[in-house]
Amino acid sequence: MEEATQAFVFFWVAGLFVVMGAMLAFFSKVNWQRRLGGALFGLGVLSLMLTPWTLSFSPSSAFGHLLGSLIGPAVLLAVGLYQIAFSGHVPVGRLSRTDRNIGVAMVVVGVLWLEAMHWWVLTPTYPAEVNRYWYIFWPTMLLGVLVCSSATYAIVGLVGEQRQQEQRLMLVSASLAIILMLLGSLFDGPNVDHERFATELLFASADIFGVMVGAAVAVLLFAVVLAFYESQQPVPKRLDPPNQDQLEKASHIIAQHVGGEGEDE
Amino acid sequence: MSEGSPLSSLTRLGAFAVLPAGVVLILVGLVSIESTDGTLIRFANALLTSFTFVSFILLLTLFVYGDARKRPIAPLLGMFMSVLLGVGMTVFFLSQGELLMEDNGSVRAQALSNLIRLATTVLGMGMAVMVVAGMLFASLMNTPPRAIQFEEE
Numbered sequence: 001m002e003e004a005t006q007a008f009v010f011f012w013v014a015g016l017f018v019v020m021g022a023m024l025a026f027f028s029k030v031n032w033q034r035r036l037g038g039a040l041f042g043l044g045v046l047s048l049m050l051t052p053w054t055l056s057f058s059p060s061s062a063f064g065h066l067l068g069s070l071i072g073p074a075v076l077l078a079v080g081l082y083q084i085a086f087s088g089h090v091p092v093g094r095l096s097r098t099d100r101n102i103g104v105a106m107v108v109v110g111v112l113w114l115e116a117m118h119w120w121v122l123t124p125t126y127p128a129e130v131n132r133y134w135y136i137f138w139p140t141m142l143l144g145v146l147v148c149s150s151a152t153y154a155i156v157g158l159v160g161e162q163r164q165q166e167q168r169l170m171l172v173s174a175s176l177a178i179i180l181m182l183l184g185s186l187f188d189g190p191n192v193d194h195e196r197f198a199t200e201l202l203f204a205s206a207d208i209f210g211v212m213v214g215a216a217v218a219v220l221l222f223a224v225v226l227a228f229y230e231s232q233q234p235v236p237k238r239l240d241p242p243n244q245d246q247l248e249k250a251s252h253i254i255a256q257h258v259g260g261e262g263e264d265e
Numbered sequence: 266m267s268e269g270s271p272l273s274s275l276t277r278l279g280a281f282a283v284l285p286a287g288v289v290l291i292l293v294g295l296v297s298i299e300s301t302d303g304t305l306i307r308f309a310n311a312l313l314t315s316f317t318f319v320s321f322i323l324l325l326t327l328f329v330y331g332d333a334r335k336r337p338i339a340p341l342l343g344m345f346m347s348v349l350l351g352v353g354m355t356v357f358f359l360s361q362g363e364l365l366m367e368d369n370g371s372v373r374a375q376a377l378s379n380l381i382r383l384a385t386t387v388l389g390m391g392m393a394v395m396v397v398a399g400m401l402f403a404s405l406m407n408t409p410p411r412a413i414q415f416e417e418e
Contacts, residue, residue: 182289
C-alpha cells in the first residue's frame with residue numbers, strides 16, 4: 001500500500017470513525033446504531049493509537065503516540081474519581097470504603113503520573129525528541145483546569161447553598177494549576193525547557209480562544225439556518241370552529257364523566 | 266442561592282472564568298516570554314479549523330433533527346454551505362503566502378496539521394473538564410446529607 005493511502009486509512013478514516021462513532025453513540029435512539037457507534041469509536045481510537053507502528057513514517061503518528069501515552073493516567077483518573085464518587089452517599093449500588101481508598105490512590109497516582117511527564121523522565125518522547133503534541137496538550141490541560149475550576153467556583157457560589165467545601169476544592173485545583181504553570185515557566189524540566197513551556201502556554205491560550213470563537217460562530221450560523229428554515233414553513237391549517245352538533249355531543253360526553261351520576265365505585 | 270440579575274451573574278461567571286487565566290498569562294509573559302510571534306497565526310488557524318469542524322458536526326446533528334421534521338433538505342444544504350465556507354476560507358487564507366502558514370510545506374499539510382492540533386486541544390480541554398467535574402461530583406456525593414432546619418414556631 002502507498003504511504004498516502006496508508007495514512008488515509010489508518011489515520012484519517014480512523015479519525016472519521018471516532019467522530020461518527022461518538023455522534024451515533026450519543027445521539028441515536030436505535031439500540032443497534034448506538035452499539036455500532038461505540039464499536040466504531042473504539043476501533044477508531046485503537047487505530048489512532050497504533051499509528052506509531054502502522055504509520056511510523058508519518059509525523060501525524062505523534063498524535064497516536066500521545067493518545068497511547070495518556071491512556072494510563074486518564075483511566076486512573078476516571079476510574080479513581082468514579083470510585084470516590086460512588087462510595088459516597090448514593091442510595092443504590094454504594095461502593096465500599098476500600099473502593100474509596102483505592103479510588104483516592106488511583107487519582108493520586110494519575111496526577112503524579114501526569115506531573116512526572118513534565119518534571120521527570122516520563123515525558124512522551126517520539127521518535128527521539130519530546131512529542132510535539134505533548135507541548136500542546138499539557139499547557140492546554142493546565143489552562144483548562146484553571147478556567148474550569150474558577151468558573152465552577154463562581155457557579156457553585158451562584159446556584160449552591162452551603163457549598164463552601166466544593167468552593168474550597170475548586171480553589172485548591174485552580175491554585176495547583178496556577179502553581180504548575182508558573183513553575184513550568186520558571187524552571188526547566190528534564191526534557192522541557194521553561195521558555196518553550198511559557199511560549200507553548202501562550203499558544204495554547206490562543207488555540208483555546210480561537211477554538212471557542214470558531215465554535216461560537218458555527219453554532220450561531222447553525223441557529224440562523226434553522227430559524228430561517230422554520231420561518232419559511234407554511235402556517236399549520238387552522239381547524240374550523242365546532243358546529244352545534246359537535247358542541248352538543250361534546251357536552252353530552254362531558255356530562256357523562258363529570259356529572260357525578262356515573263358508575264358506582 | 267445568591268440574589269442578583271442574570272446579567273450580573275453572567276458577568277461574574279465570565280470574570281471568574283477569564284481573569285485568573287489572563288493574570289497567569291500576563292505573569293508568564295512578563296517573566297519568560299521573549300517573543301509573541303505566531304500567536305495570532307495560531308489563533309486564526311484554530312478559529313478557522315474549529316469553525317469548519319463544528320459546522321461539520323452540526324451538519325451531522327441535522328440528521329437527528331430531521332427525524333422530527335420529515336427530513337428537510339434546506340437546513341442540510343445550509344450547513345453544507347457553512348462547511349464549504351469554512352474549507353474555502355481555510356484554503357484561501359493558507360494560500361496567501363506566509364499569512365497563516367507555519368512550519369509546513371504545503372496548504373494541505375498545514376490544514377491537516379491544524380486539524381490534529383484541534384484534536385489535541387479538545388483532548389486537553391476534555392481531560393481538564395473530566396478532572397474538575399469528577400472532583401466536584403465526588404465532593405458533592407461525599408458530603409453528608411443535611412437535616413432540614415425548621416424555624417421554631
